[in-house]
Amino acid sequence: MTKILIVEDEEKLARFVELELQYEGYEVEKAYDGRAGIDMVKASPFDLVLLDIMLPGLNGIEVLRRIRQTSDIPVILLTARDAVVDKVTGLDSGADDYITKPFAIEELLARIRALLRKKEPGSQAQAKDVMVYKELSLDTKKREVHVKGTVVPLTKKEFDLLELLMENRNIVLSRETILDKIWGYDFSGGTNAVDVYIRYLRAKLEEPFGTKIFSTVRGVGYAIKDEDQ
Known part of the structure; x- marks a missing residue:
């Protein structure tokens, strides 16, 4: 136990x-x-x-x-x-x-x-360099993102935000948590920055490819969820 x-x-x-x-x-x-x-x-x-x-x-x-x-x-x-x-x-x-x-x-x-x-020995979460969700793949070493085999250029903040959500798959992250981890503890721009960057990612990763990647939990934050979650 x-x-x-x-x-x-x-x-x-x-x-x-x-x-x-x-x-x-x-x-x-x-x-x-x-x-x-x-x-x-x-x-x-x-x-x-x-x-x-x-x-x-x-x-x-x-x-x-x-x-x-x-x-x-x-x-x-x-x-x-x-x-x-x-x-x-x-x-x-x-x-x-x-x-x-x-x-x-x-x-x-x-x-x-x-x-x-x-922390599980040999677990995918511990060792995996490439994370895959549906037709999206994220290579943490090369810092590359592919959707349906097409390379999609992302800014550093966009990549970091996508990586954070992929690492915490099926976990709803609050805007405050995302803000702290991606923008830093002294950022004073407000949680609206998170919403703006989610829109950027949707415009690059969802709309051109007809995919659904990001889930919005109203009043809380965002997540990348498996279909059965």
């Missing part, structure tokens, strides 16, 4: 996430401060850690740095929405992903599933 550690000092939030994870079939343990979290990682093998940054005593960034001294266990940071510096520092310190509070539990669960898939 997949085992997840929650390091979170807000006991009600930790309990809520614990119950949702248990409902999904995960084994869960909790720590309410950074030192206890480090001790538990050292004492017992976990498959993934959910780590709050704002912890009493030893903060989450320092906990992450100490974990990374001995382990490459997947870590998802739980961050405050306005903690830009913490997000940057956390990713630079070895976090695999982050999610901002308040978050939808469905998005957190999807991120956990995606990260666990990536």
Whole structure:
């Protein structure tokens, strides 16, 4: 059974996430401060850690740095929405992903599933250089995109956005998440930029070829979904 550690000092939030994870079939343990979290990682093998940054005593960034001294266990940071510096520092310190509070539990669960898939030895998510969806293929090494065998030139931002959605296939990514990951933490242009670039991609990849690639989830964001999802 997949085992997840929650390091979170807000006991009600930790309990809520614990119950949702248990409902999904995960084994869960909790720590309410950074030192206890480090001790538990050292004492017992976990498959993934959910780590709050704002912890009493030893903060989450320092906990992450100490974990990374001995382990490459997947870590998802739980961050405050306005903690830009913490997000940057956390990713630079070895976090695999982050999610901002308040978050939808469905998005957190999807991120956990995606990260666990990536960490499976020999998994396609870990090793694949070419991602394929219907008649679209994306080569991450050559940074080329083909639709029905035709090369479609994309700008850097367009390619990065398409790659992000392909990597997170069947996961609805919020506009805020896309904005942070593609445009950066200090971008001040607003989430409208995401909508504009989705339109650019549709104009290049869908309309000329009569294909349907991108799904819009009203009020949330965008995804590339398999037909049966």
